[in-house]
Amino acid sequence: MTRMQGRSRSYPDSVTQLIDQLSSLPGIGKRSAERLTFYLLKSSTEQALGLASAIEAVKREIRHCSICSNLTEAEPCSICSDPGRDASKVLLVEQPRDLMTLEETGMYSGVYHVLLGRLDPLDGIGPDSLSVRELLRRVEDPSHNCRGVKVEEVILGLNPDMDGDTTSLYLWEQLQKSDIKVTRLARGLPTGSQIEYANSAVLADAISQRQSL
Amino acid sequence: MTRMQGRSRSYPDSVTQLIDQLSSLPGIGKRSAERLTFYLLKSSTEQALGLASAIEAVKREIRHCSICSNLTEAEPCSICSDPGRDASKVLLVEQPRDLMTLEETGMYSGVYHVLLGRLDPLDGIGPDSLSVRELLRRVEDPSHNCRGVKVEEVILGLNPDMDGDTTSLYLWEQLQKSDIKVTRLARGLPTGSQIEYANSAVLADAISQRQSL
Structure with missing residues (x-):
């Protein structure tokens, strides 16, 4: 079998750029970024542009409260x-x-x-x-x-x-x-948990900060 | 202790909308969508708007080739x-x-x-x-x-x-x-693998489609 010649190609520029942008987000690797990009390519223009304008709106509208920083x-x-x-x-x-x-x-x-x-x-x-x-x-x-x-x-x-x-x-x-x-805020046993599975730091809190009934 | 009264609040509208948009993407749940939204809120305006415009560019520029659909x-x-x-x-x-x-x-x-x-x-x-x-x-x-x-x-x-x-x-x-x-495309043992770990479907292909040297 002869080795056929070829050259390495890449995605169109705008696709590469979107993949790069998405993979710069936390928890999104190269593979997920590709998957998301193809999903956006497949999805309706309305949905994809909805995401774009939601990002723009958040950056435009949202600030931190001058009192509480929320x-x-x-x-x-x-x-x-x-x-x-x-x-x-x-x-x-x-x-x-x-x-x-x-x-x-x-x-x-x-x-x-x-x-x-x-x-x-x-x-x-x-x-x-x-x-x-x-x-x-x-x-x-x-x-x-x-x-x-x-x-x-x-x-x-x-x-x-x-x-x-x-x-x-x-x-x-x-x-x-x-x-x-x-x-x-109070420390102690989380309600609904079982003492059997509580770790020693939690148990230590529960003992030292025991409450009178 | 008396139960203090309060009411349930939600994020500002534009934040809720971005969370909704992000969680509609595949593999991104409510939690991840929140995390991504807060990341975008924290990140520079340039980075966040870069993502928005990359999405817009992809929807504007990319089509399927009329011959091969790539x-x-x-x-x-x-x-x-x-x-x-x-x-x-x-x-x-x-x-x-x-x-x-x-x-x-x-x-x-x-x-x-x-x-x-x-x-x-x-x-x-x-x-x-x-x-x-x-x-x-x-x-x-x-x-x-x-x-x-x-x-x-x-x-x-x-x-x-x-x-x-x-x-x-x-x-x-x-x-x-x-x-x-x-x-x-040919089926058989993947180069670099070990026969010991190959599953029976792969081995069956490898045997039935054995090649002469």
């Missing part, structure tokens, strides 16, 4: 401007999606502060990369808090892991300068 | 119009990415026909959903083949599995009406 189209956001919320309690979370998850419980009627991450010195994420300054400002000066209400309690609601705890400790130190109550 | 910006595509390719040999593949993979070997100098799928009656995919008509037309009438060259051989290069074989059999029957050679 994502919003309005300024301030609908939570900060809601007179039905108790603006003296500020629940501090890492990300907007944490806020959403807590809101879904319907158990909290205070306001929030979104830190937009956690301290990570090795990755170059210091207090200035997060909304720490905005937090301290609203705590110190009621005119920077929602509807001018004085902050009386900050509830630390960072993720219960090592980096979250480091960040909580840092913020706790910063907040000590002000005369407010600082609490954190 | 993706192309030009008409006919660069392979069909290349005088250095042997247009009397047509290698039939399922998808544009199969064509790309074969091209990367540099072992083939003929032209291609992209079927754009495989027969799947249960999913409602019959010959009319594929580029079968275009294939038969170029086989029967040289004026519909690349550069007016008569087709002498169709090489079936569908995926070597059950659906691929069903589709191959159907196409082989259709092509019998014309006076052309129909071949298919």
Whole structure:
């Protein structure tokens, strides 16, 4: 059998570009980017352009609330401007999606502060990369808090892991300068779980922070 | 502890819309769509709008070649119009990415026909959903083949599995009406593999289609 001659070809330019753009997204490799590109090529123009314009709309419409840093189209956001919320309690979370998850419980009627991450010195994420300054400002000066209400309690609601705890400790130190109550979300056994499968860190929390009935 | 009152809130509209659009893509669930949306919100406007315009460009620029149905910006595509390719040999593949993979070997100098799928009656995919008509037309009438060259051989290069074989059999029957050679890609042991781990279907192919040295 003779080896036939040929040359290597590539996709048309616009296809290559879309593959490159998609594979630069987190969790999307070259293969998935190709699959998505072919899906978009196959799908209706309406659907594909719908995605494009949704991206454009998000970049055009969405900003961070100047008070709590949550994502919003309005300024301030609908939570900060809601007179039905108790603006003296500020629940501090890492990300907007944490806020959403807590809101879904319907158990909290205070306001929030979104830190937009956690301290990570090795990755170059210091207090200035997060909304720490905005937090301290609203705590110190009621005119920077929602509807001018004085902050009386900050509830630390960072993720219960090592980096979250480091960040909580840092913020706790910063907040000590002000005369407010600082609490954190309770730790213990997750309701619905089985003690048999709980790890020792969870059990240690459950024991040391046992509650009276 | 009293149960605090609150109400469930949602993301701003444009964020919800982008999450919905992204989660309608294959292999992207609600969680991934949220993660991607937050990534796009965080990333530079330039990067996010780059993705949006890449999607628009693909839908604007890319069509199927009228001869081989491959993706192309030009008409006919660069392979069909290349005088250095042997247009009397047509290698039939399922998808544009199969064509790309074969091209990367540099072992083939003929032209291609992209079927754009495989027969799947249960999913409602019959010959009319594929580029079968275009294939038969170029086989029967040289004026519909690349550069007016008569087709002498169709090489079936569908995926070597059950659906691929069903589709191959159907196409082989259709092509019998014309006076052309129909071949298919060789089956056997994949070079670099170990017989110990080959499955019985592969071994059966390797035995029944053994080659003389």
